[in-house]
Amino acid sequence: MLRYTISRLIQLIPTVFGIYTFAFLLMRVLPGDPATVLVGFRDDEAALQNLRRVMHLDEPIFNQYVAFLGDGLRGDLGRSYLTGQPVTEMIASAFPPTIALGAVAMAIAVIVGVPLGILSALRKNSIWDNLARLIALIGVSIPVFWLGVQFQILFGLNLRWLPISGSGYDQHLILPAVALCGGTLALLTRMTRSTMLEQLNQDYMRTARSKGLRERMILWRHAFRNALLPLVTVAGGSLANLLSGALLVEVIFGWPGMGRLLVQAINTRDYTLLQGLVIVFAMLYAGINLLIDLSYPLIDPRVRLQ
Amino acid sequence: MTTREALDISSLSNQPRSLWRDAVRRMISQPLTVFGLLIIAILIFCAVFAAWVAPYSPLKGDLNNFYLTPPTVEHLFGTDDVGRDILSRIIYGAQISLKVAILAEGLGLLIGTLIGMITGYYGGVLDAVIMRLIDIFMAFPLLIIAIALVAALGPGETNIFIALALVIWPFVARLVRSQVLAIRESEYISAARLVGVSDFGIMFRHILPNILTPLVVFGTLGTANVILQEAALSFLGLGSVERSTPSWGRMLNDSRAFIRTAWWLPFFPGVTILIAVLGFNLVGDGLRDALDVRN
Numbered sequence: 001m002l003r004y005t006i007s008r009l010i011q012l013i014p015t016v017f018g019i020y021t022f023a024f025l026l027m028r029v030l031p032g033d034p035a036t037v038l039v040g041f042r043d044d045e046a047a048l049q050n051l052r053r054v055m056h057l058d059e060p061i062f063n064q065y066v067a068f069l070g071d072g073l074r075g076d077l078g079r080s081y082l083t084g085q086p087v088t089e090m091i092a093s094a095f096p097p098t099i100a101l102g103a104v105a106m107a108i109a110v111i112v113g114v115p116l117g118i119l120s121a122l123r124k125n126s127i128w129d130n131l132a133r134l135i136a137l138i139g140v141s142i143p144v145f146w147l148g149v150q151f152q153i154l155f156g157l158n159l160r161w162l163p164i165s166g167s168g169y170d171q172h173l174i175l176p177a178v179a180l181c182g183g184t185l186a187l188l189t190r191m192t193r194s195t196m197l198e199q200l201n202q203d204y205m206r207t208a209r210s211k212g213l214r215e216r217m218i219l220w221r222h223a224f225r226n227a228l229l230p231l232v233t234v235a236g237g238s239l240a241n242l243l244s245g246a247l248l249v250e251v252i253f254g255w256p257g258m259g260r261l262l263v264q265a266i267n268t269r270d271y272t273l274l275q276g277l278v279i280v281f282a283m284l285y286a287g288i289n290l291l292i293d294l295s296y297p298l299i300d301p302r303v304r305l306q
Numbered sequence: 307m308t309t310r311e312a313l314d315i316s317s318l319s320n321q322p323r324s325l326w327r328d329a330v331r332r333m334i335s336q337p338l339t340v341f342g343l344l345i346i347a348i349l350i351f352c353a354v355f356a357a358w359v360a361p362y363s364p365l366k367g368d369l370n371n372f373y374l375t376p377p378t379v380e381h382l383f384g385t386d387d388v389g390r391d392i393l394s395r396i397i398y399g400a401q402i403s404l405k406v407a408i409l410a411e412g413l414g415l416l417i418g419t420l421i422g423m424i425t426g427y428y429g430g431v432l433d434a435v436i437m438r439l440i441d442i443f444m445a446f447p448l449l450i451i452a453i454a455l456v457a458a459l460g461p462g463e464t465n466i467f468i469a470l471a472l473v474i475w476p477f478v479a480r481l482v483r484s485q486v487l488a489i490r491e492s493e494y495i496s497a498a499r500l501v502g503v504s505d506f507g508i509m510f511r512h513i514l515p516n517i518l519t520p521l522v523v524f525g526t527l528g529t530a531n532v533i534l535q536e537a538a539l540s541f542l543g544l545g546s547v548e549r550s551t552p553s554w555g556r557m558l559n560d561s562r563a564f565i566r567t568a569w570w571l572p573f574f575p576g577v578t579i580l581i582a583v584l585g586f587n588l589v590g591d592g593l594r595d596a597l598d599v600r601n
Binding site: 014015018019022026137138140141142143144145146147149150152153157240241243244247248251252262263266267274278281282285286289 | 438439441442443445446447448449450451453454455457458530534537538541542543544558561562565566569572573575576577579580583584587588
């Protein structure tokens with residue numbers, strides 16, 4: 001396990017390197033160099049040259065790249081064009097809200113989606129099954145930003161049950177999290193249903209029954225345990241979706257997370273902040289994928305690590 | 307002689323039955339798939355004949371008489387803050403959504419198929435390098451990378467379609483490569499090589515037709531996803547620079563200022579996106595079942 005973990009961590013190095021390179025190149029294709037954007041429309045050549053020197057933009061691109069990587073290794077993502085604040089600081093304060101929002105949405109999706117999927121598989125073609133399939137069908141097709149707006153209108157403005165925007169780990173979190181969980185919920189329900197159906201038809205199920213095991217035991221210890229591996233893969237894969245969705249949901253609900261920060265960075269052309277956020281989002285995603293890979297042997301002992 | 311008789315099954319059926327004919331038969335027996343096909347047909351019809359279908363102009367409004375009118379018989383989906391008919395704008399919006407979705411998915415499929423085919427067929431260093439690049443590319447959440455690209459290229463429909471195609475191709479390349487790897491070792495490929503068919507001929511005449519089914523399924527489901535992503539990008543204000551362009555995502559974004567007073571403003575564009583995406587998803591699922599593609 002330790003050796004596997006270490007080798008996976010080593011494999012992460014080229015990925016991180018790639019992420020940094022992509023983010024760097026992204027800054028290079030931007031129209032006009034960063035200094036021009038900063039100086040703005042003032043036609044001040046001296047200020048422009050001065051700023052270029054301070055930002056090391058007058059150096060050869062390879063040197064800039066090396067400097068960028070060096071800073072990155074030290075955890076320095078530069079300073080915001082707009083506020084001059086270190087980008088790492090800005091992202092650090094927006095990080096917890098996004099994680100909280102994503103975690104709660106994921107929790108709702110798992111708590112509702114998995115049982116619904118199991119129920120759907122056990123009572124195939126029943127009303128529960130049809131309901132679960134309908135939810136799955138609509139859930140993957142619904143635009144999360146529209147769902148968010150509809151929630152605001154229904155639960156916030158008409159029923160006045162919940163606040164429609166603002167921050168705080170209390171009732172403020174409910175609407176954004178529920179709006180965000182839709183797609184993942186749909187995917188989990190659908191996957192749980194199909195993997196459970198597959199397991200329920202296996203020979204070992206008949207064996208377990210003929211041994212006289214109780215149904216509950218058969219369901220959880222045998223069928224569900226085997227269905228868990230593909231489920232974790234799907235849940236992990238949908239985290240990317242969740243991150244993208246969080247971005248849109250944060251904008252709608254004024255949630256002070258990384259998504260809102262990203263949109264703000266685009267609108268104000270704060271390219272260092274944008275670059276930093278792209279890096280952090282990608283690292284977060286890579287980190288989550290690593291954790292999922294590492295969890296496989298814990299879930300299913302048959303998975304051999306190498 | 308007995309073996310020849312055993313192999314001679316042509317007498318069993320009078321008509322030749324192709325995979326596609328069978329698939330179509332299976333598809334139209336599924337009500338949900340037919341429903342999906344119907345949605346797509348209506349969307350395409352609206353996009354192509356928008357000028358005839360739409361009851362009003364999508365751009366000109368009657369501000370004096372129809373400022374934020376709720377749905378009525380005259381204006382089925384109501385009017386917006388400039389007095390424009392929302393139904394008409396949605397119908398014209400189908401042009402943008404479908405155009406971007408089909409172009410982006412098409413370009414992504416084209417690039418991905420070419421690269422997947424070449425890397426899968428030749429293998430070697432090129433394959434290793436490109437697959438490594440694809441791994442890195444896939445380390446980014448889809449929408450984030452699309453946003454970053456559009457932010458870099460500048461907002462607008464063309465850039466959205468380029469950005470989305472750039473996001474799609476790695477997935478296609480991976481799919482195609484894995485299929486090519488499986489087929490490459492088949493005997494009929496060796497046979498084709500023996501009789502002197504060129505690499506190009508083998509790839510496009512002999513391998514491509516055999517990997518078409520998963521590509522068709524992928525493309526249909528992918529189109530559903532691209533419609534969603536395009537709407538999300540327009541919603542974030544990265545769509546057309548022209549403010550009056552009737553894009554579904556943009557309409558939704560513009561409507562946010564009026565959610566307290568005009569529920570119909572965000573409601574109808576969103577439902578339209580939902581139905582359009584649902585249509586492509588239903589057909590994609592139907593195709594997958596009909597063509598029996600396992601993933």
